[in-house]
Amino acid sequence: MENIKKTTIHDIAQKLNVTASTVSRALNGNPRISDSTRKAVMKTARELNYEPNQIASALRSGRTQLIGMLVPTINRAFFSSIIRGVEEVANSLDYRVIVSQSNEVFDNEENAVKAFLNARVDGIIASIGKNTQQFDHYEQVLERGLPLVLFDRTTPHLQTSQVVIDDYQGAYLATSHLIEQGCTRIAHFTTERKIDIYKERYRGYVNALEDHGIERDEALIFSGNLQLEDGRSHAENLLRNKENFDAIFSASDYAAMGAMQVLKENGLKIPGDVALVGFLNEPFTSFTDPPLTSVNQFPIEMGHTAANLFFNALDSEKKKIIPKKTVLQPELIIRASSLKNSL
Amino acid sequence: MENIKKTTIHDIAQKLNVTASTVSRALNGNPRISDSTRKAVMKTARELNYEPNQIASALRSGRTQLIGMLVPTINRAFFSSIIRGVEEVANSLDYRVIVSQSNEVFDNEENAVKAFLNARVDGIIASIGKNTQQFDHYEQVLERGLPLVLFDRTTPHLQTSQVVIDDYQGAYLATSHLIEQGCTRIAHFTTERKIDIYKERYRGYVNALEDHGIERDEALIFSGNLQLEDGRSHAENLLRNKENFDAIFSASDYAAMGAMQVLKENGLKIPGDVALVGFLNEPFTSFTDPPLTSVNQFPIEMGHTAANLFFNALDSEKKKIIPKKTVLQPELIIRASSLKNSL
DNA sequence: TTTGTTTGCGCAATCGATTGCATAAATAAT
DNA sequence: ATTATTTATGCAATCGATTGCGCAAACAAA
Numbered sequence: 001m002e003n004i005k006k007t008t009i010h011d012i013a014q015k016l017n018v019t020a021s022t023v024s025r026a027l028n029g030n031p032r033i034s035d036s037t038r039k040a041v042m043k044t045a046r047e048l049n050y051e052p053n054q055i056a057s058a059l060r061s062g063r064t065q066l067i068g069m070l071v072p073t074i075n076r077a078f079f080s081s082i083i084r085g086v087e088e089v090a091n092s093l094d095y096r097v098i099v100s101q102s103n104e105v106f107d108n109e110e111n112a113v114k115a116f117l118n119a120r121v122d123g124i125i126a127s128i129g130k131n132t133q134q135f136d137h138y139e140q141v142l143e144r145g146l147p148l149v150l151f152d153r154t155t156p157h158l159q160t161s162q163v164v165i166d167d168y169q170g171a172y173l174a175t176s177h178l179i180e181q182g183c184t185r186i187a188h189f190t191t192e193r194k195i196d197i198y199k200e201r202y203r204g205y206v207n208a209l210e211d212h213g214i215e216r217d218e219a220l221i222f223s224g225n226l227q228l229e230d231g232r233s234h235a236e237n238l239l240r241n242k243e244n245f246d247a248i249f250s251a252s253d254y255a256a257m258g259a260m261q262v263l264k265e266n267g268l269k270i271p272g273d274v275a276l277v278g279f280l281n282e283p284f285t286s287f288t289d290p291p292l293t294s295v296n297q298f299p300i301e302m303g304h305t306a307a308n309l310f311f312n313a314l315d316s317e318k319k320k321i322i323p324k325k326t327v328l329q330p331e332l333i334i335r336a337s338s339l340k341n342s343l
Numbered sequence: 344m345e346n347i348k349k350t351t352i353h354d355i356a357q358k359l360n361v362t363a364s365t366v367s368r369a370l371n372g373n374p375r376i377s378d379s380t381r382k383a384v385m386k387t388a389r390e391l392n393y394e395p396n397q398i399a400s401a402l403r404s405g406r407t408q409l410i411g412m413l414v415p416t417i418n419r420a421f422f423s424s425i426i427r428g429v430e431e432v433a434n435s436l437d438y439r440v441i442v443s444q445s446n447e448v449f450d451n452e453e454n455a456v457k458a459f460l461n462a463r464v465d466g467i468i469a470s471i472g473k474n475t476q477q478f479d480h481y482e483q484v485l486e487r488g489l490p491l492v493l494f495d496r497t498t499p500h501l502q503t504s505q506v507v508i509d510d511y512q513g514a515y516l517a518t519s520h521l522i523e524q525g526c527t528r529i530a531h532f533t534t535e536r537k538i539d540i541y542k543e544r545y546r547g548y549v550n551a552l553e554d555h556g557i558e559r560d561e562a563l564i565f566s567g568n569l570q571l572e573d574g575r576s577h578a579e580n581l582l583r584n585k586e587n588f589d590a591i592f593s594a595s596d597y598a599a600m601g602a603m604q605v606l607k608e609n610g611l612k613i614p615g616d617v618a619l620v621g622f623l624n625e626p627f628t629s630f631t632d633p634p635l636t637s638v639n640q641f642p643i644e645m646g647h648t649a650a651n652l653f654f655n656a657l658d659s660e661k662k663k664i665i666p667k668k669t670v671l672q673p674e675l676i677i678r679a680s681s682l683k684n685s686l
Numbered sequence: 687t688t689t690g691t692t693t694g695c696g697c698a699a700t701c702g703a704t705t706g707c708a709t710a711a712a713t714a715a716t
Numbered sequence: 717a718t719t720a721t722t723t724a725t726g727c728a729a730t731c732g733a734t735t736g737c738g739c740a741a742a743c744a745a746a
Contacts, residue, residue, distance in 0.1 A: 008732055019696050024733060034694060055402045055463045056732030059701045064398060065462075066441075074430060075643075077626075080423035087417060087444060091455075096462055098409070098439045101430060112434075119408075119439055120398045257630055264632070283420075284627035287600055289607070300418075351702055362726055367703060377724060399702030402731045 007048040015044050027052070058120065065095050067310065068116030070109065070126035072153075074101045077283050078299050079127070082151060085303015086125055086310075093311065095122070104129045113137040123147035123314060125306050128155060130195065147313035151306045152297075153195065161309040163302055163326045167197045170295040170330035171204025174249050174277045177293070177332055179212045181340040183247035183275055187220040189234050189255045201251045201279065220245055224255070231258025239266055246274060247338070253278035253285050253294055260288060260337070276337040290336035297330055350391040358387050370395070401463065408438050410653065411459030413452065413469035415496075417444045420626050421642050422470070425494060428646015429468055429653075436654065438465070447472045456480040466490030466657060468649050471498055473538065490656035494649045495640075496538065504652040506645055506669045510540045513638040513673035514547025517592050517620045520636070520675055522555045524683040526590035526618055530563040532577050532598045544594045544622065563588055567598070574601025582609055589617060590681070596621035596628050596637055603631060603680070619680040633679035640673055 009023040016023075018037065026033045026041035033041075044050075058064040067090055071079040087097050098121065100112035109129050114137065116124055123146045126138075135157050141148045142160060154162045178186050188205045191198050209216050220243065224230035231250060235258065238245055250256035256278035263274055270276055270290055278285060278294040285292040305326050312324070352366040359366075361380065369376045369384035376384075387393075401407040410433055414422040430440050441464065443455035452472050457480065459467055466489045469481070478500050484491045485503060497505040521529050531548045534541050552559055563586060567573035574593060578601065581588055593599035599621035606617055613619055613633055621628060621637040628635040648669050655667070 006732095010732080020733075021697080021735080022695055024735085025695085028734085032694060037694080051457075051461055053402075053463065053732050054461050055398060055407060056701090057734075059396075059398045059402050059703095060732080060734045062701080074427040075420060075423040077418060077420070077423075080418040080426075083423075083442070084417040084444065087442065091443065091458075094458075096441045096443070096458060098441050099426070099430065100434060100439070101427065114394075115434075115437075115439060118394055118397050120396065282626075284630045287627045287631050289632035349702095353702080363703075364705080364727080365725055367705085368725085371704085375724060380724080396702050399731090400704075402733095403702080403704045405731080 006053070007050045008053070009050070011048055012041060012044050012050060015048070016040055062120075064120050064122055066119065066121040067095055067097050067307075068113070068119070068121040068124040068126075069097050069099045070102060070112050070116075070124065071099065072102050072104050072127060072129060074099060078152075078280060078297065081299035082127075082303040082306070085300040085305075086307045087303075088300075089304050089307035089311075102129045104131060106132055106134070110137045113141065117141065117144070121146075123149075123310055125149045125151065125310055127151050127153045129153075147310050149306050149310045149313065151302055152197070159323050161313055161324045161326075163305045163309060163328065164197070165297045165302065165328045165330045167200035167330075168204040168207075170279065170297070170332070171201040171249070171251070172208045173204075173330070173332040174279070174293075174295055175205045175208035176212070177334065178247040178249060178275055178277060178338060179208065179214065181247075181271070181275055181338060183340075184214055185217070185220065185243075185245040186214075186247040186249055187222065187234075187238060187243070187245050189222050189224070189226060189231060189248065189250035189252070189259070191223055191226050191251065198251055205249055219243060226250070226252035226255045228254045228258040228261075231255030231260075232262050233258075235259035235262035247271075247276070248274060249277045249279075251279050253280045253282040253292060256292055256294075256337075257284070257288060260292065271336070271338050271340050275340055277332075281333055285333075286335065288337070293335045293338035294333050295330045296333050298328060302328060349396070350393045351396070352393075354391055355384060355387050355393060358391070359383055405463075407463050407465055409462065409464040410438055410440050410650075411456070411462070411464040411467040411469075412440050412442045413445060413455050413459075413467065414442065415445050415447050415470060415472060417442060421495075421623060421640065424642035425470075425646040425649065428643040428648075429650045430646075431643075432647050432650035432654075445472045447474060449475055449477070453480045456484065460484065460487070464489075466492075466653055468492045468494065468653055470494050470496045472496075490653050492649050492653045492656065494645055495540070502666050504656055504667045504669075506648045506652060506671065507540070508640045508645065508671045508673045510543035510673075511547040511550075513622065513640070513675070514544040514592070514594070515551045516547075516673070516675040517622070517636075517638055518548045518551035519555070520677065521590045521592060521618055521620060521681060522551065522557065524590075524614070524618055524681060526683075527557055528560070528563065528586075528588040529557075529590040529592055530565065530577075530581060530586070530588050532565050532567065532569060532574060532591065532593035532595070532602070534566055534569050534594065541594055548592055562586060569593070569595035569598045571597045571601040571604075574598030574603075575605050576601075578602035578605035590614075590619070591617060592620045592622075594622050596623045596625040596635060599635055599637075600627070600631060603635065614679065614681050614683050618683055620675075624676055628676075629678065631680070636678045636681035637676050638673045639676050641671060645671060 009020045013020045013023045023041050026038045090097050102109040124141055138158055148160045151163045190202050222234040248259050256276055278292050281294040281296040285294045352363045356363045356366045366384050369381045433440050445452040467484055481501055491503045494506045533545050565577040591602050621635050624637040624639040628637045
């Protein structure tokens with residue numbers, strides 16, 4: 001009943017009166033095998049319904065065809081899209097992706113990396129946790145000579161390939177767009193700028209203002225956790241303080257959404273009274289009323305790029321590993337929330 | 344420089360003048376090893392920074408500690424949340440999750456399952472493709488005696504454990520809620536009812552109407568792909584045909600969203616003129632204006648349940664495998680889009 | 687014909703851990 | 717004191733594929 005007994009290369013070998021070595025070589029396309037035996041091997045392999053045991057292969061060859069992928073949160077559109085991107089490239093090359101999430105907890109991150117190493121993955125693609133300050137676990141990956149690719153959340157402490165988007169440029173585009181719409185009093189929602197990406201967005205905002213001769217006003221800059229509630233309270237503060245402002249550029253869509261709610265509740269028109277731009281292009285941004293202008297980071301493409309960097313590193317493993325930093329260009333997706341003048 | 348040479352149980356054995364067998368047994372908590380040697384083994388294992396090679400272990404023991412997880416689309420909130428749920432349980436038990444997506448293409452689905460088997464996963468958790476009519480690849484999984492758990496999209500053709508939510512109940516709740524709000528002319532957006540879940544939602548809708556003495560009107564029932572565009576066109580049809588309707592229950596949030604857009608564009612008040620309920624509780628539903636009432640399927644919990652069923656099956660593998668069908672109860676999340684009478 | 691190359695394949699070790707079956711030593715039972 | 721048990725460990729095969737080295741046969745060159 002149970003066909004649990006799988007056929008191995010030995011079964012094929014026996015049937016053809018050759019050795020397992022020959023079968024292995026034939027299956028792997030080794031040129032030192034004659035055409036006739038190769039064909040015979042292929043044929044009986046098919047007949048016997050042979051499926052290679054990747055575990056055995058992995059043990060001997062040291063290659064598992066597995067990529068460990070670590071993200072802060074699996075079920076967030078940005079990250080799940082990156083996973084998707086990686087998976088697409090990996091699968092096309094017969095690699096599989098193991099996913100783990102850190103939930104921004106350092107211990108989880110460390111454990112996940114260790115688990116990946118024990119599972120003998122061929123390398124790791126990861127986005128580091130918000131609060132991670134120590135990188136020994138990643139160093140170990142590099143010490144073993146395994147490819148390590150960081151995306152989005154990276155660190156200068158590690159000499160390895162990275163993919164990020166140009167956060168500066170995204171913020172610059174967003175802010176410039178608001179200025180072009182005639183806004184001059186543009187608030188900015190950001191966070192404690194420990195992480196590069198938010199620093200960069202801030203810098204883009206500031207530089208865009210400067211380049212257009214607008215003075216930065218600290219009273220218009222709010223720092224928080226960039227969640228919906230933060231956006232709400234920032235907006236409430238703006239209103240309570242009777243700040244003069246005609247636009248908000250938020251480093252996160254969620255905070256922008258919070259602001260949108262508060263502004264609407266207070267009878268302000270968007271974009272008439274206040275124009276609004278977010279960041280991340282979360283799926284919900286096209287469903288708000290008005291739809292929210294945001295910055296697309298092309299997460300699927302980022303996943304593709306990360307995977308490509310990974311396979312580059314894998315190829316050059318034996319040679320020199322030259323860490324490569326790829327910077328993707330973001331795109332401003334203009335929607336009604338910021339369109340004061342219809343185009 | 345490169346500490347590539349990993350320590351193995353043989354290194355530990357040599358240092359302690361015992362054999363690898365003893366070390367292996369000590370590490371695995373075999374009771375036939377004395378306390379003293381066990382401690383010694385543990386100690387030197389730590390000293391030598393020993394990390395087990397799971398590949399070697401897997402080859403011999405036949406257990407890889409890997410779960411293959413197949414979803415139609417990784418980057419959709421519902422599925423990524425389920426992955427998250429599975430990952431949480433799996434990781435806590437020292438299992439890892441390999442994810443693949445079918446994109447609703449049968450070949451992808453088949454290949455993914457084969458790839459999982461070649462990677463020698465310990466079992467599979469999957470949601471079958473929309474158009475899958477053939478189940479040989481899944482049969483193979485069962486023939487090998489591996490646990491197979493299906494979630495959300497299941498099929499009666501396979502004798503295996505399943506987790507679904509009670510779509511009937513969700514639809515019944517949603518429809519009843521609309522009736523309680525005073526609606527009597529309730530439209531329904533559905534799809535060609537090949538897949539169980541939509542059949543069930545339809546049935547819940549119909550039964551709720553019947554139970555409240557409301558006659559079903561075929562003119563109010565629309566079938567399509569349940570995407571935003573479908574919702575828009577259904578709503579346009581309703582308006583064009585001058586149908587008398589005061590509510591819409593859509594089997595998908597996207598179609599509900601499309602309807603919301605069209606209704607608002609035509610100056611109708613929601614929920615004043617038309618009350619609206621969706622299904623799935625997509626993240627965006629709380630950000631629409633008005634926020635969209637929807638049915639929560641508890642995807643993370645569904646992932647937990649799927650994982651638990653998986654490990655149950657794994658335990659009882661050797662014994663009788665009793666397929667278990669778990670039905671989770673959905674929850675109606677009431678938001679402004681359907682609240683005619685404030686509570 | 688003799689020597690030199692290819693070509694095609696076999697031998698046997700190896701990857702690192704697991705495990706059924708001995709076996710020696712220690713302990714208990716008679 | 718002798719036999720029966722238990723306890724602790726070793727031996728060696730095994731999981732299935734890969735691979736360096738070697739060797740015979742076939743072919744080419746001289």
